[in-house]
Amino acid sequence: MNIENHFEKNEIIKNLGKYELYYQVTLGNLISLTKSKDMNYEIEFQLALGSIYELLKDLRSLEDESISFDEELKKQAAMDAVQNFANENLELLKKGEIKIEKIVNHINDGIFFNEAMEVVCDENIEHQIEKWENIITPDLAKAILESIKELEQNEN
Numbered sequence: 609m610n611i612e613n614h615f616e617k618n619e620i621i622k623n624l625g626k627y628e629l630y631y632q633v634t635l636g637n638l639i640s641l642t643k644s645k646d647m648n649y650e651i652e653f654q655l656a657l658g659s660i661y662e663l664l665k666d667l668r669s670l671e672d673e674s675i676s677f678d679e680e681l682k683k684q685a686a687m688d689a690v691q692n693f694a695n696e697n698l699e700l701l702k703k704g705e706i707k708i709e710k711i712v713n714h715i716n717d718g719i720f721f722n723e724a725m726e727v728v729c730d731e732n733i734e735h736q737i738e739k740w741e742n743i744i745t746p747d748l749a750k751a752i753l754e755s756i757k758e759l760e761q762n763e764n
Contacts, residue, residue: 611664614677615756617749620657623681624744625736627656630685633725638693642706647696653743659688661756679718686715 614623632649639646663684667675690711700706714720721729744752 611661611668611760612753612756614660614664615749615753617744617746620749620752621737621740621744623660624651624653624656624740625733626678626681627651627660627685628740629729629732629736630682630721631656631689633728634686634689634720635693637725638690638711642697642700644693644697644700644706647693655688656685657752659684661759682721683715683718686720687712690715 613619628651631651635647635649638644660681663680664677667677667680690708694701694706694708697706701708711720
């Protein structure tokens with residue numbers, strides 16, 4: 609797997625759009641399920657790119673062609689949302705009012721996203737991609753790709 613291919617301009621846009629959408633849908637579901645406080649639904653651009661990069665590195669090391677990048681991206685974004693959700697709701701976790709383990713297991717097993725969540729994703733993906741098309745300029749995409757190339761060189 610060539611990680612750099614995932615950091616060409618159009619791929620960055622598509623991956624960030626999907627990542628952000630999966631993150632937001634997961635966060636909305638968690639807030640709804642737990643009736644906890646509302647949170648910021650915006651992703652941190654650099655953290656999202658870092659998370660995508662780490663996911664790609666993990667997938668490359670597995671060398672398993674049957675693994676779907678899109679499914680793994682969905683899981684990664686959901687796990688990142690759960691982590692941020694847990695960090696924002698530590699008191700509820702400590703009191704046992706929120707149980708994260710079952711949610712994490714459902715994400716890992718690929719059963720967390722129910723039909724309604726999938727519909728929300730399908731209905732909103734184009735909007736998310738449009739948003740990132742307006743953010744990721746050719747110069748920014750080039751800078752991101754150069755950073756990835758540098759990371760890859762440093763690891764080899």
